[in-house]
Amino acid sequence: MSLTAGQGGSGAGSSGTPRGFAEHGSAHGGHGTETAPYERLFRGERLAQLEQLFTLYPTKQACLLPALWMIQEARGWISEPAIGEVAEVLGLTPAYVKGVVTFYTMYHTHPVGRHFIQVCTTTPCNICGAEDVVRALLEQTGCRELGATSPDGRFTVIEVECLGACGFATPILVDDDFIENVTPEKIAGILQRYE
Amino acid sequence: MGYPHPSHPKENPVLSKHFGDPEARSFDGWVKRGGYEALRKVLRMSPEAVVEEIKTSGLRGRGGAGFPTGLKWSLMPKADGRPHYLVCNADESEPGTFKDREIMRWTPHQLLEGCAIAAYAIGAERCYIYIRGEFTEPLKIMQQAIDEATAKGAVGANVFGSGKRIEMIIHRGAGAYICGEETAMLNSIEGKRGNPRIKPPYPAQAGVFGMPTTINNVETLAAVPHIIMRGGEWYKGLALGNPKSTGTKLISVCGHIQRPGNYEVTMGTPMKELIYEMCGGMRPGRTLKAVIPGGSSVPIMSAAEAEDCLLDYEGVVAKGSMLGSAGMIVMDDTTDMVYQIWRLARFYAHESCAQCTQCREGTAWSVRILERILTGKGKQEHFQLLLDLSDNMTGKTICVLSDSCAAPIVSGIQKFRHEFEAYIQGAREPAMAGV
Amino acid sequence: MADELVNVTIDGAPVSVPKGTTIIEAAKQAGILVPHYCYHPALPVSPALCRMCLVEVEKAPKLMPACVTQVAEGQVVHVGSDKALKAREGVLELLLINHPLDCPICDQAGECELQDYVFQEGRAGTRYSEYAKRYSPVEDFGPDVLYVPNRCILCTRCVRFMEDVAEEPVLNVSERGDRAYIGISPEQRLDHPWSGNVVDLCPVGSLISKDFLHKARAWDLDKTASVCPGCSQGCNITIDTRDDVVVRIRPRPNLEVNRHFICDYGRMNYRWLNRGDRVEAPLVKDGGRHLASDWDTALDRLGQLVRGLSGSAVILASGRASTESLGLVKLMLGRLSVTAAVQVPVGDEAPLVGVPNLALRPERAPNLTGAELLGYRTDWAEALRQVTSAGLVIVLDADLSEADQGLIAAGPGVVVVLGTVWADGLRSAELVLPVTNMAEENGTYVNRDRRIQRFNQAKSQPGMARPAWWIAGEVLAGPGPSASAPSTAAEAFELLGDKWPLFAGLTYSEMGYTGRALEAGGEGVGESQRVDLGVM
Structure with a gap:
């Protein structure tokens, strides 16, 4: 079992299409693309929210993680144009922002399913059967593969490193819901709650 | 969601006294349980006196390094016109550790009160509480608590009418174990990649935004109000094993154990009592094989070492490991040690920030060697290679992430070499296919 | 405090350095190179992340990074101890596990810090043979820069240069762990006017120049200390030639002028040095045609011309002419009323924000200040007006427009071209004397801050x-064998002191290879007998 796109795994750029030598752009990581024209997020109320954040830190740059969270909460993932917008409102460059985005694994650089499921499989959960939970989740969501979105667009399942609830193995995070003591038997019931 | 276990008589619940009690979560509920008295008391003391009290208590950092808290506070420069900051490390990500989460879930005001006292002691007007991004519930609860405490005047622009400003700001992480390393955390707050910084300068000289900063773990800060109320001498008296390890400690116990959970014990409590009495021992028919006592970053202990170990900083070191963050991973005789060591190495390879060569390449290579062994392609040379690599990854990098990857590998080979041999010699079926 | 000295011993060598010096710099003072990758003296902060410079410091519990550890009194440092060597061997082994070992096709080979250190103290073989190496395709970062991720050791020098020196962070470290790579924003290109420096800074063959791609092996290159002829900044450079052809220009450190950098304009501005359409023999007008002649004949003719003339003369000089040539050509016309002008093409300014007083200057004339000190004026149009009444016009390798050539050809004066090339519009010139370009001669330029700096052939x-100074010197000395004609640029320079006291007493050896600041003085300054020279 190995980690997949968005979570790294061994080998750089495993998910990117190899590109030619003179072509412009990153051959790594294969950032997702948006089909619709980009609509700015930081306007009106959201801009006011962001400006409120500015008062909490001595630099605008420090608002980068919170601003990225705002994007992801509103849009589900962080696209290249979104990176550009965040860079602009915070006085940074897109390259800088992207370096930060790709450091933190919770930011999605690709669109994901309507419900994003993160399963802890690090040692403490692993010895308590976390891999069985993963297998059951992949099967019952129809995702088949880690990092892939189910054909109905409903779920994406990934393995994550320690969720910090080792005494309640196996914990999973469905969107923002932290669910403990998950076993393969409980999965059907859990999935029912997410349309 | 109820708390999984009632307190065991051998526990000494100080921080965890109100775990499982939903009423303790609210400001009023916390005040009813004696909350915020310590903060009121502190406001009548000088900051120096607060630091002295903590020094007396012998409180040491509960995040893993065990640095004396009072001493850390005293390293902050005196008021020099520059802003000072307190950073509360709530990025609990060390595999096996889940105590800070419970403190935040059940007693958010206990933590806020500790933060406010610490901020007062070090002359900080702002405290950033860095909570890992995955902790959705603690994030919500802590924000509610801050809102409530601010409304009640316990924190904010004028703490209990004292004229002191102590603001609490939650900074949400976004999935990076290394941000639990204090200088990486500072970078993350500043909106940067969570790369650990070189020391010196130490955070007390130049921390977040280049200003004097103290970083304390959640559990450390949560202990502070109790020390203020009951006195440093009282806390210092809570020591069964070694006078250098004082107070109580939340031990997170997980893995192959009857009753996993957080157990608050007096420093120096025998590990054997914790495992077999408080936690109810192994699952029926199983025996203890190994314990990783301090979160996954410390050397693995054999069953014999564990059963003879006292739970305090010195006691665990005496058995060849470290108390660390006291996340105890208990493994019984069904555990495939090679597989689990591989799984740990994979964790570190995934979390390496990519700065230091030894860590970036060494963790990933270690994973591959272990995969070789697990797929039945292991060789005798792999032992030496793993040990060489581990040596190369120990004590040579900016932070200790690569040391943490090496620790279970080296101790694993020392103590469970026969399990590696079984894979290498084909006596055991490969645990994974391919590679 | 800056003067307070600290005594340390490094590999047995005692050395005293100012307090605050890092071990790596102190070791340099002792003549010991501590192998390193991420540290670079030109970049403001060392991240100490490659861990290559770990050294053993007595009494320290761990090996210490020499690039950020400051020396302490009485410290004993071991760079070559077993422990330090073992640590470096370990770093090198890890840097090589995913490295393609494609030195035979890598431009960096021969000047690669990875290759050098591995050869010096790395393991003989790999222990990583069981695995496929990480592979990522080459990427196009900008007009002249390619990124070869497979060779990258993630020292981050390039990222830090763009961030901290150019202050335009278009590069980043993306991802983390062993998946990390140097990324660029898809919105942006590495096209900053100083971005070529990342190629020099890259210690391995990961960032390479398209211009230099597969042009030469490092060991085939001859390297010559020089000064950039691109603008009036006077950046110190090394000219790399292969088989007598200039193939690359790279910065040469000079903390007073350009630190460790040059701009891309200067870097790319070398093809003219290799021009093939050069005048190769003195051409003397003979009726309606020009005859290739020997130098004696040509110099006689020039001498007669200069001595036989009275009235006014005009010198139209290239801003790339050396101080020696500008000075001696002017001295040669000492008797005449001379209007001397220097050509100053103008372009955009491009500062390197992170370094004070460093920019590609609008004045694209490396010796503008030198020319001014010698009494040359920059009013080109006025000089051209003087052509209409002058008895002699000397074109000192100036790039003339067709219109200007026509104006000169139509003028009453005798035209003498001291040129690298012979423009079509000046076919009527009396003499066409072949001169060397700045890469073919020794000489000096004076930069905009009045720093006089030598360049070498x-x-x-x-x-x-x-x-051109040789031609003028021969004419000045007169016909026949004469001891007074300068035979080297250094001698030619010494002749300038008589007329221009600013240069008096200064010698080439005093200038060394980083130059000397000239004393301050007013405009046009250099001359002791301005009246005599009849400057407008």
């Missing part, structure tokens, strides 16, 4: 071409 002159 990097390639041989074509045919019979000579420096």
Whole structure:
């Protein structure tokens, strides 16, 4: 079992299409693309929210993680144009922002399913059967593969490193819901709650 | 969601006294349980006196390094016109550790009160509480608590009418174990990649935004109000094993154990009592094989070492490991040690920030060697290679992430070499296919 | 405090350095190179992340990074101890596990810090043979820069240069762990006017120049200390030639002028040095045609011309002419009323924000200040007006427009071209004397901050071409064998002191290879007898 796109795994750029030598752009990581024209997020109320954040830190740059969270909460993932917008409102460059985005694994650089499921499989959960939970989740969501979105667009399942609830193995995070003591038997019931 | 276990008589619940009690979560509920008295008391003391009290208590950092808290506070420069900051490390990500989460879930005001006292002691007007991004519930609860405490005047622009400003700001992480390393955390707050910084300068000289900063773990800060109320001498008296390890400690116990959970014990409590009495021992028919006592970053202990170990900083070191963050991973005789060591190495390879060569390449290579062994392609040379690599990854990098990857590998080979041999010699079926 | 000295011993060598010096710099003072990758003296902060410079410091519990550890009194440091060597061997082994080992096709080979250190103290073989190496395709970062991720050791020098020196962070470290790579924003290109420096900073062959791609092996190159002829900044450079052809220009450190950098304009501005359409023999007008002649004949003719003339003369000089040539050509016309002008093409300014007083200057004339000190004026149009009444016009390798050539040809004066090339519009010139370009001669330029700096001959002159100062010096000395004609640029420079006291007493050896600041003085300054020279 190995980690997949968005979570790294061994080998750089495993998910990117190899590109030619003179072509412009990153051959790594294969950032997702948006089909619709980009609509700015930081306007009106959201801009006011962001400006409120500015008062909490001595630099605008420090608002980068919170601003990225705002994007992801509103849009589900962080696209290249979104990176550009965040860079602009915070006085940074897109390259800088992207370096930060790709450091933190919770930011999605690709669109994901309507419900994003993160399963802890690090040692403490692993010895308590976390891999069985993963297998059951992949099967019952129809995702088949880690990092892939189910054909109905409903779920994406990934393995994550320690969720910090080792005494309640196996914990999973469905969107923002932290669910403990998950076993393969409980999965059907859990999935029912997410349309 | 109820708390999984009632307190065991051998526990000494100080921080965890109100775990499982939903009423303790609210400001009023916390005040009813004696909350915020310590903060009121502190406001009548000088900051120096607060630091002295903590020094007396012998409180040491509960995040893993065990640095004396009072001493850390005293390293902050005196008021020099520059802003000072307190950073509360709530990025609990060390595999096996889940105590800070419970403190935040059940007693958010206990933590806020500790933060406010610490901020007062070090002359900080702002405290950033860095909570890992995955902790959705603690994030919500802590924000509610801050809102409530601010409304009640316990924190904010004028703490209990004292004229002191102590603001609490939650900074949400976004999935990076290394941000639990204090200088990486500072970078993350500043909106940067969570790369650990070189020391010196130490955070007390130049921390977040280049200003004097103290970083304390959640559990450390949560202990502070109790020390203020009951006195440093009282806390210092809570020591069964070694006078250098004082107070109580939340031990997170997980893995192959009857009753996993957080157990608050007096420093120096025998590990054997914790495992077999408080936690109810192994699952029926199983025996203890190994314990990783301090979160996954410390050397693995054999069953014999564990059963003879006292739970305090010195006691665990005496058995060849470290108390660390006291996340105890208990493994019984069904555990495939090679597989689990591989799984740990994979964790570190995934979390390496990519700065230091030894860590970036060494963790990933270690994973591959272990995969070789697990797929039945292991060789005798792999032992030496793993040990060489581990040596190369120990004590040579900016932070200790690569040391943490090496620790279970080296101790694993020392103590469970026969399990590696079984894979290498084909006596055991490969645990994974391919590679 | 800056003067307070600290005594340390490094590999047995005692050395005293100012307090605050890092071990790596102190070791340099002791003549010991501590192998390193991420540290670079030109970049403001060392991240100490490659861990290559770990050294053993007695009494320290761990090996210490020499690039950020400051020396302490009485410290004993071991760079070559077993422990330090073992640590470096370990780093090198890890840097190589995913490295393609494609030195035979890598431009960096021969000047690669990875290759050098591995050869010096790395393991003989790999222990990583069981695995496929990480592979990522080459990427196009900008107009002249390619990124070869497979060779990258993630020292981050390039990222830090763009961030901290150019202050335009278009590069980043993306991802983390062993998946990390140097990324660029898809919105942006690495096209900052100083971005070529990342190629020099890259210690391995990961960032490479398209211009230099597969042009030469490092060991085939001859390297010559020089000064950039691109603008009036006077950046110190090294001219790399292969088989007498200039193939690359790279910065040469000079903390007073350009630190460790040059701009891309200067870097790319070398092809003219290799021009093939050069005048290779003195051409003397003979009726309606020009005859290739020997130098004696040509110099006689020039001498007669200069001595036989009275009235006014005009010198139209290239801003790339050396101080020696500008000075001696002017001295040669000492008797006449001379209007001397220097050509100053103008372009955009491009500062390197992170370094004070460093920019590609609008004045694209490396010796503008030198020319001004010698009494040359920059009013080109006025000089051209003087052509209409002058008895002699000397074109000192100036790039003339067709219109200007026509104006000169139509003028009453005798035209003498001291040129690298012979423009079509000046076919009527009395004499066309082949001169060397700045890569073919020794000489000096004075930069905009009045720093006089030497450049050296990097390639041989074509045919019979000579420096213009040699031609003027021979004429000044008069016909026949004479001891007074300068035979080297250094001697030519010494002749300038008589007329221009600012240069008096200064010698080439005093200038060394980083130059000397000239004393301050007013405009036009250099001259002791301005009246005599009849400057407008």
